[in-house]
Amino acid sequence: MKLAGIKSVENAHDDSIWAATWLPSTASRPPLLLTGSLDETVRMWRSDDLVLERTNTGHCLGVASVAAHPLGSIAASSSLDSFVRVFDVDSNATIATLEAPPSEVWQMRFDPKGAVLAVAGGGSASVKLWDTNTWELVATLSIPRPEGSKPTDKSGSKKFVLSVAWSPDGKRLACGSMDGTISVFDVQRGKFLHHLEGHYMPVRSLVYSPYDPRLLFTASDDTNVHMYDAEGKALVGNMSGHASWVLCVDVSPDGAAIATGSSDKTVRLWDLAMRASVQTMSNHTDQVWGVAFRPDGRGGRLASVSDDKSVSLYDYS
Amino acid sequence: MESQTHNEEQGVEHLFRRLQDFPDDASLHFDIGLFLWEKGGEANGSTEKAAEHFIESAKLNPKNGEPFKYLGHYYGRISIDTQRALKCYQRAVALNPDDSDSGEALCNLLYQGGKDSLEAAVCREASEKSPRAFWAFRRLGFLQVHQKKWSEAVQNLQHAIRGYPTCAELWEALGLAYQRLGRYTAAIKSYGRAIELDDKMVFALVESGNISLTLGSFRKGVEQFRQALEISSQCVPAQYGLALGLLCLAKDCMNLGAFKWGASLLEEASEVARASAYSVRNVSCIWKLYADVQLAYARCYPWIEEVQELEANKEAFSASIISWRRTCLSAARLARFSYQRALHLCPWQANIYADIAVTSDLITSLDKDYERDLDACRQLPEKMCVGALLLEGDNYEFWVTLGCLSDQNALNQHALIRGLQLNVSLAVAWGYLGKLYSKMSKKKLARQMFDRARSIDPSLALPWASMSADCCVRESAPDEAFESCSQAVQMMPLAEFQIGLTKLAMLSGHLSSTQVFGAIQQAVQRSPHYPESHNLHGLVCESRKDYRSAAISYRIALHAISIALLDNQNSQIKDVSINLARSLCKAGNAVDAIQECENLRKEGMLDFEVFQVYAISLWQLGKNDLALSIVRSLAASVSSMEKTAMEISVSFIFRLLYYISGLDAVITNIMKMPKELIQSSKVNFVMSAIDALDGHNRLGFLVSRNLYFLNDHDEIDRVHFLIALGKLVKNGHDGFLAVQSGIAYLKRILHMFPNCSLIRNLVGYLSLSGKESNSCHLATRCCKLDHLDLSDKEGLKSASDIHGAAVVACYANGNSNPKSTFQTCTNQCSRGPAAIRYLQRYFHQKPWNHDARYLLILTYFQRAREERFPHQLCVILNRLICVALSNEFCGKKEMCYEYRQFQLLLCASEISLQCGNHITSISHAQKASVLVLPDNYLFFAHLLLCRVYAIKGDLLNCKKEYIRCLELRTDCHIGWMSLKLMECHYQLQIDSNVIDSNFEECLKKGANSWNMWIAVYNLVRGLISFHQKDLISAEELMREACSMAGFESCLFLCHGAICMELARQYGGSMLLSWAVDSLNRFHELLPISLPLASLLVAQAEGSLGAKDKWDRSIRLEWYSWPSVMRPAELYFQMHLVVRQLKDGPNVTGRLESSHSAWRWVIRAIHMNPSCMRYWKVLQKLMQ
Incomplete structure (x- = not known):
């Protein structure tokens, strides 16, 4: 497997780009790349030439996260002041705005069926689930307090929830916190199951393997990428190689490789069979905040976005 | 219906009539025959008649195959004359090779007669005659598959599929042929097509499952077998395949170390295999598979318990270990039984003997009771191995097995060498031979063996482990040893390797690395009975600052020691107990820590570490006297310690003494210490810190002398840091820190160490707290900010914080939008918008960082102020402030947090005020005014209240707040000036001099830049005079201000403007030339051109009659406006x-x-x- 650069757009945004995700194709258009940036805009790019399709404005602070509905028609973006805007991709009509106290919205992900939007709740130490039909809050999955701490004790804010991921069957939900713990929830019963331990610094990104609802990949500031058996509560693999924080991770649609982006300004491709880094792309000149594999389509594509304001697209084969 | 039969009858009658006319027409005979044949079911006679007509037709037209076909049917089915039938069919096929009915019937007849070769010949002939004789290709293909002629079959089947593209059987057969030819991907595709066409194709599913297993995609294979079982739940091959696939998956998991996952897969596999074995019973390989699954289970089943519950309960722990062991053992026993059944069914299979040998060995190692009848059991594995060898003497694997299982070294060596003779590139055998030699302490030989093993197969774990052990013995390269061992662990997650890895990590300082964490967790799962694994787990947890889990692990390790009854129990107990005491102390559980220490003391096992833990725990509980006595006894033993222990102990003693007895006591103690004890860097650091707090500089001599002993840059930096802080304390007076002297010292140090970010940050921090004008710009220039700050040190201010604070401190935000304001700050012209972005990035980096959010809010507030509070910004700010207030400060009562809350409340109040929401504004400000803060700050809350009331028109309350401000007083110049302006605006004045005198007092305190402040104060007074229409005194005040602070551009602008106004009212070229002077000075001072300023100049110049100067100024004015706003x-x-x-x-x-x-x-x-x-x-x- 390898990555080959296809196209890179310098100054794709006016400032640092913080988030990227792929909108699946619909009947009327091919898949689009969605990026969110500190310049308070969300932009859509047509693959493979990375032609700018549209720029959405409306946020008042930097856009920290974007999420794409599995059907490709709806997307959501959130800014640092925790203002979530859900919009129709083709018309840019606002479908809903979800408000939460600032710092209580971080990463967002739609569930595989598209019925629920999970929002990592930042300082609230929980994951909020929004129904995508009514856009009402349907559940709050809270991380239980560690034993021995009083409810009045505000050290609960230590569990700042940064990232969230759905298992491919939609039954489980995992979220990563600032103190390095990962919490796994049973979504149907709305119940906390257990913590996964091993990271000791913030977990900024995590993703389930598309084939195996047990296998979870996590990226952390402690420079490691971990592979967990999320059901058996066991750390089953450790991939190290980045020189600084690992900010983002995504798994390839064939489930054979993962890509990571890091503060050391590189994108790495990891072969899961070898559990080793097989390629390092160092075309970015600042930290890489987002990597995303294109979910469908014939040729494998990986996009990466960075603080250096550029978007890069690679061929994955 | 009736009409149809009627029609038919009419047709037949017509046919018969025509036959009478043309008795020699073959086709007429055939049609009649056909009609009769089809009616054949009703009356028996008609088929015979039909046959007659067919014969007639055939006679008349022997070139037509159709009549022969029906004749064949007639002979074959009705008159049962096989020979004739064959002949007729043969004729039919010969005439028309595409005739699939005849062909099939012919072949069926031949097949029934057992004439396969004839059948094949017929098919071949037909297929050669016509490419459209698909039936023949199909038949031939099937036949060839049957005869295992795979490659011919593929061709024929492919051809046949062109004729019958939706025939699932053909695809299935094609798949089989491909599979047998080893073309697996093609086979999978063919099977897939077959399954697509007919989802009940069990065979295709099973076979594609088998191929998936062969290709190593177990998950897919398992899925396919599951599908097959859904169709036919009793299908044994599918059951077998499913169990095998699950076993393979489980082995993958085990190789990753995911034991629990593996065990759950194995449980399922075992269920399937068991059901299958018990339903069929006489298939050896199923029993063997079942046994394989059980054996894997015995090796994989993890010990997973809620350790918290076992911590205090030794019996429960012991019980859980026993039950874990029993589960493993019973699985191993079950495996052996099943192997025996398999062997019983196929006693000629040598490998089952070997399997039994391996299983017996595992049972022996798991079961303690076996030690009773030792000999018999020890020999069993060996014996079974020999059994395997007797059957297949040339199988090298059996030799290796024997080499591992026997407990006689000579036999081992012989067996392994025998194995190598049979296959020289057998890495495993080389590895085991190496292990054997190192056991016999033939070092050199062992290394050679391992090297060879590694060169043959680098993915073998054992040689790496040995290499690591080698490095470890040499003690020279702990890192190298660690690397090798981590290789071994990655290849094979064996508890022994993992424990070794953790030990090596301890030596080489990798204890907190993730790999070690994962390894030791897995080690605990697979060797819970071994105390060291718990102990090491505790150490790893401790290194990751998880002291509670560490303490639990140590407790469990103690349980394990007492259960295991080891030889050197006491020393182990001591080590673990020390660890336990330490982690309890770190976890804040002082009571239990003291308990542990006392236990150790009773046993007489005190060392310096225990002393420290003991003393700290006592101090934490407030038992200072006891703690001091412990410290004393520690001090007594210091001289007999080795160097590092001594350093640690001495610095510890100093620190604790400082906390318990205070500054003076510790200084006297230090003075008393022998010199050689306090010369190390560690001690020196503590001493420097103590010195920094001491206003009398008693230790200065020692500290500065010790500076020469340091050679590590970091250490030197830190000591200088402390010295600088010391300067603040020592040169300060009346509770004020001498910030400037600290900065002066640091600047000198910075000259020596220009690269030290620690010092740079401190300079920045101090210059910000110095409150000098322009200090914010100095601060930003001092701190390096090449990359966002990635450290997570708490306590010290990071460069990002300082930058943020500096941005807030500068009054000009450098807004790029010219509609709202013009940039007037001379120092930091372009940083404003970038700064907001920067702070957002900083906040995005660490969203839990309250400092970042606080700074972001303040900067945003600045921006809002400059843009005249646009609604949008106010909304965001309100939201941000609201959250910051709600969760940031709860539970924290330190002054700096109170201050922040105060600041945020004032911001909120201001925003509400600007949005016209007076009531909220007042409530925020009132909340701020009741915080526990010095009057100095509270002043501003009341000032704001005063403003709000004034704007609201509530003069009574306004006056009240004004008086309150006067009572509270502040040190801040701006405060008094604002109050002065308010006073004048709303006629609140009580006593004309109160504010003036207060301001002067305020000036005296901050001695540094009073010129500037007086000038500004004059400006304020001048403005007030101006408002009161007293232009002459305003001009005087302004002039004075200009002379006081000749560097402040805006004073000159004001002066110039007032002069112009005076000149307008009273005339006089004197005033005009003053104005020109001031305004020109203004232009000199301000690097950018401010609108209106040039216009003023132009007017003045114009009035003075200097035309070209007027002209130039107007043009300047033109360019100083943004084009849209002229x-x-x-x-x-x-x-x-x-x-x-x-x-x-x-x-x-x-x-x-x-x-x-x-x-x-x-x-x-x-x-x-x-x-x-x-x-x-x-x-x-x-x-």
Whole structure:
């Protein structure tokens, strides 16, 4: 497997780009790349030439996260002041705005069926689930307090929830916190199951393997990428190689490789069979905040976005 | 229906009539025959008649195959004359090879007769005759598959599929042929097509499952077998495949170390295999599979318990270990039983003997009871191995097995060498041989063996482990040893390797690495009975600052020791107990820690570490006397310690003494210490810290002397850091820190260590706290900010914090939007918007960082202020502040948090005020005013309240707040000035001099820049006079201000403007020239051009009659405006410039010449059509 650069757009945004995700194709258009940036805009790019399709404005602070509905028609973006805007991709009509106290919205992900939007709740130490039909809050999955701490004790804010991921069957939900713990929830019963331990610094990104609802990949500031058996509560693999924080991770649609982006300004491709880094792309000149594999389509594509304001697209084969 | 039969009958009658006319027409005979044949079911006679007609037709037209076909049917089915039938069919096929009915019937007959070769020949002949004889290809393909002629079968089947593309059986057969030819991907595709066409194809599913297993995609294979079982739940091959697939998956998991996952897969596999074995019973390989699954289970089943519950309960722990062991053992026993069954069914299979040998060995190692009848059991594995070898003496794997299982070294060596003779590239055998030699302590030989093993197969774990052990013995390269061992662990997650890895990590300082964490967790799962694994787990947890889990692990390790009854129990107990005491102490559980220490003391096992833990725990509980006595006994033993222990102990003693007995006691103690004890860097650091707090500089001599002993840059930096802080304390007075002297010292140090970010940050921090003018710019220049700050040190201010604070501190935010404001700060012109972005990035990096959010809010507030509080920004700010207030400060009572809350409340209040929401504004400000803060700060809350009431028109309350401000007083100059302005605006004055005198007092305190402050105060007074229409005194005050602070541009602007106004009112060229002077000075000081300033100059110059200067100033004015905002008057003025140009034909500027004068006027009118003056001029121009 390898990555080959296809196209890179310098100054794709006016400032640092913080988030990227792929909108699946619909009947009327091919898949689009969605990026969110500190310049308070969300932009859509047509693959493979990375032609700018549209720029959405409306946020008042930097856009920290974007999420794409599995059907490709709806997307959501959130800014640092925790203002979530859900919009129709083709018309840019606002479908809903979800408000939460600032710092209580971080990463967002739609569930595989598209019925629920999970929002990592930042300082609230929980994951909020929004129904995508009514856009009402349907559940709050809270991380239980560690034993021995009083409810009045505000050290609960230590569990700042940064990232969230759905298992491919939609039954489980995992979220990563600032103190390095990962919490796994049973979504149907709305119940906390257990913590996964091993990271000791913030977990900024995590993703389930598309084939195996047990296998979870996590990226952390402690420079490691971990592979967990999320059901058996066991750390089953450790991939190290980045020189600084690992900010983002995504798994390839064939489930054979993962890509990571890091503060050391590189994108790495990891072969899961070898559990080793097989390629390092160092075309970015600042930290890489987002990597995303294109979910469908014939040729494998990986996009990466960075603080250096550029978007890069690679061929994955 | 009836009409149809009627029609038919009519047709037949017609046929018969025609037959009478043309008795020799073959086709007529055939049609009649066909009709009769089809009616054949009703009356028996008709088929015979039909046959007659067919015969007739065949006779008349022997070239037509159809009658022969029906004749064949007749002979084959009705008159049962096989020979005739064969002949007829043969004839039919020979005439028309595409005739699939005859062909099939012919082949069926041949097949029934057992004449396969004839059948094949017929098919081949037909297929050669016509490419469209698909039936023949199909038949031939099936036949060839049957005869295992795979490659021919593939061709024929492929051809047949062109004729029958939806025939699932054909695809299935094609798949099988491909599979047998080893073309697996093609086979999978064919099977897949078969399954697509018919989802009940169990065979295709099973076979594609088998191929998936062969290709190593177990998950897919498992899925396919599951599908097959759904169709036919009793299908044994599918059951077998499913169990095998699950076993393979589980082995993958085990190789990753995911034991629980593996165990759950194995449980399922075992269920399937068991059901299958018990339903069929006589298939050896199923029993063997079942046994394999059980054996894997015995090796994989993890010990997973809620350790918290076992911590205090030794019995429960012991019980859980026993039950874990029992589960493993029973699985191993079950495996052996199943192997025996398999062997019983197929006693000629040598490998089952070997399997039994391996299983027996595992059972022996798991079961303690076996030690009773030792000999018999020990020999069993060996014996079984020999059994395998007797059957297959040339199988090298059995030799290796024997080499591992026997417990006689000579036999081992012999067996392994035998294995190598049979296969020289057998890495495993080399590895085991190496292990054997190292056991026999033949070092050199062992290394050779391992090297060879590694060179043959680098993915074998054992040689790596040995290499690591080698390095470890040499003690030279702990890192190398760690690397090798981590390789071994990655290849094979064996508890022994993992424990070794953790030990090596301890030596090489990798204890907190993730790999070690994962390894030791897995080790605990697979060897819970081994105390060391718990102990090491505790150490790993401790290194990751998880002290509670560490303590639990140590407790469990103690349980394990007492259960295991080891030889050197006491020393182990001591080590673990020390660890336990330490982690309990770190976890804040002082009571239990003391308990542990006392236990150790009873046993007489105190060392310096225990002393420290003991003393700290006692101190934490407030038992200072006891703690001191412990410290004393520690001090007594210091001289006998080795160097590092001594350093640690001494610095510990100093620190604890400081906390318990205070500064003076510790200083006297240090003075008393022998010199050689306090010369190390560690001790020196503690001493420097103590010195920094000491105003009398008693240790200064020692500290500065010790500085020469340091050679590590980091250490030197840190000591200088402390010295600088010491300067603040020592040179300060009356509770004020001597910030400037600290900065001066640091600047010198910075000259020596220009790269030290620690010092740089401190300079930045101190210059910000110095509150000098321009200090914020100094701070930003000091701190390096090449990359976002990735450290997570708490306590010290990071470069990002300092930058953020500096941005907040600068009054000018450098807004790029010229509509709202103009940049006037001379120092930091372009950083404003970038700073907001920067702070957002900082906040995004660490969203839990309250400092970042606080700074972001303040910067945003600055921006909102500069842009005159646009609604959008106010909304965001309100939200941000609201959250910051709600969760940031709860539970924290330190002053700096209270101050932040105060600041945020004031921001909130201001925003509400700007949005016109007076009530909220008042409530916020009132909340701020009741916080526990010095009056100095509270002043501002009341000042704001005063303003709000004033704006609201509530003068009574306004006055009240004003008086409250006077009572509280502040050290801040700006505060008094604001109050002064308020006083004048709303006529609140009580006593004319109160504020003035307060301000002067305030000036005395901050001695540094009082010139500037007086100047500003004069400015304020001047403005007040101006408001009171007392222009002359305003001018005087301004002039004074200008002379006091000759560097402040805005003073000159004000002075100039007031002079102009005076000149307008009273005339006088004196005033005008003053104005010109001031305004020119203003231009010199301010690097950018501010709108209106040049216009003033122009007016003054114009009035003085200096035409070209007027002209130049107007043009300057033109350029100082952003193009969208130029006022109408400016256009008008430009018209004057142009007109003047016409008068005097000197230089033609580009700008003026671009438009004629009347166009300028037109543009001015366009901007402001209501001004009659412009119209008049236009009129004049038109004339």
